[in-house]
Amino acid sequence: MSSQEFEQVTESTSGPARPNPYGPNPSDYLSNVQNFELIDSTLREGEQFANAFYSTETKIEIAKALDAFGVDYIELTSPVASEQSRKDCEAICKLGLKAKILTHIRCHMDDARVAVETGVDGVDVVIGTSKFLRKFSHGKDMNYIAKNAIEVIEFVKSKGIEIRFSSEDSFRSDLVDLLNIYKTVDKIGVNRVGIADTVGCANPRQVYELVRTLKSVVSCDIECHFHNDTGCAIANAYTALEGGAKLIDVSVLGIGERNGITPLGGLMARMIVAAPEYVKSKYKLHKIRDIENLVAEAVEVNIPFNNPITGFCAFTHKAGIHAKAILANPSTYEILDPHDFGMKRYIHFANRLTGWNAIKSRVDQLNLNLSDDQVKEVTTKIKKLGDIRPLNIDDVDSIIKDFHAEVATPRLAGGKDVSSQDVNDIDINEPATKKVKTESAN
Amino acid sequence: MSSQEFEQVTESTSGPARPNPYGPNPSDYLSNVQNFELIDSTLREGEQFANAFYSTETKIEIAKALDAFGVDYIELTSPVASEQSRKDCEAICKLGLKAKILTHIRCHMDDARVAVETGVDGVDVVIGTSKFLRKFSHGKDMNYIAKNAIEVIEFVKSKGIEIRFSSEDSFRSDLVDLLNIYKTVDKIGVNRVGIADTVGCANPRQVYELVRTLKSVVSCDIECHFHNDTGCAIANAYTALEGGAKLIDVSVLGIGERNGITPLGGLMARMIVAAPEYVKSKYKLHKIRDIENLVAEAVEVNIPFNNPITGFCAFTHKAGIHAKAILANPSTYEILDPHDFGMKRYIHFANRLTGWNAIKSRVDQLNLNLSDDQVKEVTTKIKKLGDIRPLNIDDVDSIIKDFHAEVATPRLAGGKDVSSQDVNDIDINEPATKKVKTESAN
Numbered sequence: 001m002s003s004q005e006f007e008q009v010t011e012s013t014s015g016p017a018r019p020n021p022y023g024p025n026p027s028d029y030l031s032n033v034q035n036f037e038l039i040d041s042t043l044r045e046g047e048q049f050a051n052a053f054y055s056t057e058t059k060i061e062i063a064k065a066l067d068a069f070g071v072d073y074i075e076l077t078s079p080v081a082s083e084q085s086r087k088d089c090e091a092i093c094k095l096g097l098k099a100k101i102l103t104h105i106r107c108h109m110d111d112a113r114v115a116v117e118t119g120v121d122g123v124d125v126v127i128g129t130s131k132f133l134r135k136f137s138h139g140k141d142m143n144y145i146a147k148n149a150i151e152v153i154e155f156v157k158s159k160g161i162e163i164r165f166s167s168e169d170s171f172r173s174d175l176v177d178l179l180n181i182y183k184t185v186d187k188i189g190v191n192r193v194g195i196a197d198t199v200g201c202a203n204p205r206q207v208y209e210l211v212r213t214l215k216s217v218v219s220c221d222i223e224c225h226f227h228n229d230t231g232c233a234i235a236n237a238y239t240a241l242e243g244g245a246k247l248i249d250v251s252v253l254g255i256g257e258r259n260g261i262t263p264l265g266g267l268m269a270r271m272i273v274a275a276p277e278y279v280k281s282k283y284k285l286h287k288i289r290d291i292e293n294l295v296a297e298a299v300e301v302n303i304p305f306n307n308p309i310t311g312f313c314a315f316t317h318k319a320g321i322h323a324k325a326i327l328a329n330p331s332t333y334e335i336l337d338p339h340d341f342g343m344k345r346y347i348h349f350a351n352r353l354t355g356w357n358a359i360k361s362r363v364d365q366l367n368l369n370l371s372d373d374q375v376k377e378v379t380t381k382i383k384k385l386g387d388i389r390p391l392n393i394d395d396v397d398s399i400i401k402d403f404h405a406e407v408a409t410p411r412l413a414g415g416k417d418v419s420s421q422d423v424n425d426i427d428i429n430e431p432a433t434k435k436v437k438t439e440s441a442n
Numbered sequence: 443m444s445s446q447e448f449e450q451v452t453e454s455t456s457g458p459a460r461p462n463p464y465g466p467n468p469s470d471y472l473s474n475v476q477n478f479e480l481i482d483s484t485l486r487e488g489e490q491f492a493n494a495f496y497s498t499e500t501k502i503e504i505a506k507a508l509d510a511f512g513v514d515y516i517e518l519t520s521p522v523a524s525e526q527s528r529k530d531c532e533a534i535c536k537l538g539l540k541a542k543i544l545t546h547i548r549c550h551m552d553d554a555r556v557a558v559e560t561g562v563d564g565v566d567v568v569i570g571t572s573k574f575l576r577k578f579s580h581g582k583d584m585n586y587i588a589k590n591a592i593e594v595i596e597f598v599k600s601k602g603i604e605i606r607f608s609s610e611d612s613f614r615s616d617l618v619d620l621l622n623i624y625k626t627v628d629k630i631g632v633n634r635v636g637i638a639d640t641v642g643c644a645n646p647r648q649v650y651e652l653v654r655t656l657k658s659v660v661s662c663d664i665e666c667h668f669h670n671d672t673g674c675a676i677a678n679a680y681t682a683l684e685g686g687a688k689l690i691d692v693s694v695l696g697i698g699e700r701n702g703i704t705p706l707g708g709l710m711a712r713m714i715v716a717a718p719e720y721v722k723s724k725y726k727l728h729k730i731r732d733i734e735n736l737v738a739e740a741v742e743v744n745i746p747f748n749n750p751i752t753g754f755c756a757f758t759h760k761a762g763i764h765a766k767a768i769l770a771n772p773s774t775y776e777i778l779d780p781h782d783f784g785m786k787r788y789i790h791f792a793n794r795l796t797g798w799n800a801i802k803s804r805v806d807q808l809n810l811n812l813s814d815d816q817v818k819e820v821t822t823k824i825k826k827l828g829d830i831r832p833l834n835i836d837d838v839d840s841i842i843k844d845f846h847a848e849v850a851t852p853r854l855a856g857g858k859d860v861s862s863q864d865v866n867d868i869d870i871n872e873p874a875t876k877k878v879k880t881e882s883a884n
Contacts, residue, residue: 133767
């Protein structure tokens with residue numbers, strides 16, 4: 001087949017028909033992608049993270065930071081977990097935060113009686129509904145679960161406090177059992193029902209189907225909780241919102257049992273693409289980095305190198321063709337604008353994959369004057385050294401300056417100046433966060 | 443509403459109708475969830491990771507490790523990127539690995555002529571098709587792209603080498619443009635077409651729709667490449683397979699441009715849930731930890747604390763009700779079996795969220811004899827100290843031993859022995875991988 005036989009392709013140079021192709025799918029008429037709420041569980045699920053031990057002061061500091069960020073709810077460890085857990089819960093309720101304070105209890109009157117006295121705005125009730133949990137955890141059948149749930153819900157409601165009923169391990173529960181119990185608790189007036197992927201087994205299309213089905217059964221809001229064992233916690237949360245869920249459980253850095261749940265920062269990365277105005281107007285995205293650092297320090301972990309938004313290389317561009325395009329227009333290789341999060345982008349040009357456009361940008365930054373052909377020539381020299389060993393910026397600058405001195409192009413007064421927009425906007429030096437071990441790579 | 447009014451719920455005690463509810467959805471008749479292949483790009487996409495500088499020896503070591511794991515393809519940096527890149531490509535082709543060796547080039551005859559001389563089994567061709575990339579990267583229209591693609595594809599095919607044609611930034615490309623070019627290259631006999639979420643903007647249901655649509659247009663295999671900027675790279679890969687894609691691009695730890703692509707280990711966690719027999723028979727899952735350590739060392743990063751499978755707490759259970767159920771049956775709170783990956787599970791019992799079942803298990807391990815009521819009593823003491831400060835195992839053991847000495851229950855000869863299955867199977871000591879900073883938490 002010769003190229004002549006190729007049919008003329010449609011050139012679409014006009015703008016897209018929909019203003020934001022990553023926004024809610026019009027076929028999802030129940031979508032809450034542009035109208036979701038966050039329940040942060042760093043102080044409940046996050047306390048179940050292997051490394052977590054929070055002092056009262058740390059809990060208060062985290063709660064205040066989450067409130068300043070703008071989460072809608074803050075969920076706390078059950079007041080019956082320990083004496084100090086109860087006191088801390090009461091202390092946080094007294095802070096007068098804008099976020100509503102929740103605590104998370106077993107579906108049992110003993111727990112409920114303590115919870116309603118703490119001053120919380122709402123109680124999250126949970127019980128295992130899968131065969132596994134019914135057999136090996138609490139040993140109760142669905143009738144017993146329903147009876148208990150009704151008693152607890154009516155008691156909490158009688159105190160004028162919000163109530164959520166969630167199944168546990170929802171995706172391994174019998175669908176008919178689930179819909180039955182949700183329908184029952186919806187009828188008696190729970191504020192929310194919860195779906196929980198307690199073991200992290202769910203995949204996005206399963207989530208969408210279950211949420212859509214549940215949406216047709218209950219009139220209350222749907223909350224979702226996703227563990228990340230199989231790496232789908234962010235995608236599952238997003239897809240749940242598409243299906244009509246309203247609230248997502250998150251924790252800072254996703255900390256929780258095992259490898260945790262949907263992370264606050266990662267979900268913000270996902271949601272800002274789909275609903276930029278809503279997300280930017282509601283949440284203080286510039287605070288993500290500080291909150292992550294606060295919690296990382298409290299539970300003694302490092303920010304993962306590949307963390308969305310705040311990973312040290314999240315906005316670092318390296319390959320030559322990427323660097324070239326980013327210099328022309330950052331949207332070419334970025335769906336997230338680092339400035340929305342108080343971050344900066346970087347062009348990593350000191351390596352053998354570099355291209356002449358990135359080097360030209362560096363030449364401009366150094367206020368040197370080289371023709372395009374000369375830049376291409378010096379780029380070849382840089383790539384040659386980059387083949388032999390890791391480069392740092394000083395290496396590259398030395399090669400450029402040596403080359404410039406050699407060719408001795410006279411600098412024209414008023415000649416092409418540094419492209420100041422590029423230089424201010426794009427830092428072609430080092431990433432914001434230092435990499436873990438930096439010495440030998442530089 | 444009283445509990446009497448509650449309708450009897452269906453008790454489903456029989457097994458599920460489908461043997462594996464997390465397996466392929468029967469409605470996805472084109473699904474390749476049980477029949478997928480892996481293209482590992484640690485040595486191509488991974489070289490575009492900010493920290494990556496691979497020596498020839500490191501490249502060879504990584505290639506051999508990937509081959510031993512069982513990846514189907516290994517993709518290498520373009521031989522035109524630098525002189526050493528070309529030599530390394532040739533060296534890896536000569537290793538005689540079982541995995542097919544690919545190199546990744548621009549859609550240009552200059553690159554293709556060099557690539558076919560390296561000894562590779564296949565060439566992956568890519569060109570930007572979104573308006574952004576057409577305008578700011580290569581400046582070509584779709585007709586030019588098609589003409590070039592045909593020339594390159596026919597040339598590579600004439601050498602008897604596999605050829606893949608991929609668009610770049612597929613999810614921001616015009617759908618009609620995309621289908622047109624894919625249909626054209628399919629007609630002239632490419633082995634695979636590729637969809638690439640180059641900027642990490644796609645969400646799972648978009649992916650499913652695009653793959654399904656493309657599947658109806660081409661007869662060749664579909665390969666997918668997902669960046670992780672918005673945290674959906676694993677879920678998108680899984681959903682692409684559901685839609686009929688056959689091959690997924692991965693890299694070890696997901697390293698690549700910015701925060702990278704679908705990680706090999708994370709995708710294995712996802713796939714073993716859906717297709718356990720296929721995954722376990724095809725890939726050497728025990729090798730994941732060593733490969734990740736090898737690459738982490740090569741690019742000087744730490745394994746993220748929350749990494750699927752190999753994160754230090756991926757199989758650590760902490761909250762009392764979790765520990766209780768895990769001790770009874772690990773499937774209650776685990777969808778992944780740590781033994782499949784050469785890992786172990788841990789019960790974290792030295793904290794204030796602990797429960798008496800976990801402490802009872804420790805009492806048994808210590809070969810002490812306490813009644814259930816006594817275990818509950820000592821659990822209260824442990825939780826009390828856990829309210830004051832972080833605990834370690836020695837703290838808990840001391841409390842248990844003191845308590846035991848106090849109650850001075852005579853140890854019955856032949857009395858209840860350690861539950862050896864629990865003890866061998868479940869390590870209630872410390873996680874396998876040390877946490878990043880360990881001193882102050884212990």
